Amino acid sequence: MAILLTALAISCADHDITEPESNCERADGTPRLYPCEFEIVKAEFAKGLTINDIFATITPQNPDVVLPMQFAWYRFSQNPNTIDITFKIKLYVKRIANASVHASSGYILDKPTGWPSTIASLYSTAFFPPLHPQVPIELLSLPLGETTVVISDAAYHIMVEYLPPLNTPVYTKFTGNVLYAFHNIETTKVLTAAPYDYSLGVDASEAHIVINPAITE
16 A cells, blocks of 8 residues: 655745635535634646646546546556556645634544545544544644645555456446545544534535546556
8 A cells, every 4th residue: 555645835825815714514514513624625636746747636516537547656456457556636725714623633634435426425433533544734824815735645446347349448446535534633523522423524524525536547
């Protein structure tokens, strides 16, 4: 499994923007108890390890993306029926509200794996912090209205099928990083405890984005 790498860079393009705190909705459409601290403005996929050579961009409103395996920075196949690939991804995270709960334990980027159509509904807060690897992120010092770039990995395990008569490979079945969620650890602890009992990770997160990739050669 590829090692997760993360980096931060502050963008001053919207340095002078200040916005009032605004609430956000849970998955069922009801208001979240606290305002979401962040929004993920967009996510970009880079060619190989060349971070600034971007081949695809998604937004929360447009999550569909084609990921050619030739642009992965890591590719490994144990047998003809499976392929593991990893891309570099840049997440543009904007602070839209100050923390309602002091982030004394910091922030994490959580990356549960699964399938786009079900990942949000299956992303549970039953165990928090999560048992699968998560990445500490320095967001405490990010001012209101500014944007930071978080560089991470998007890894996928692909099941290869071969269609007759020419044994053409298709890559429609896969699992991997289709959800990225940023958590203020202390806020999530409050929301998942009684009397609030938030059970979905997307509701407890400060921002999240779902990716709907199509893998090609």
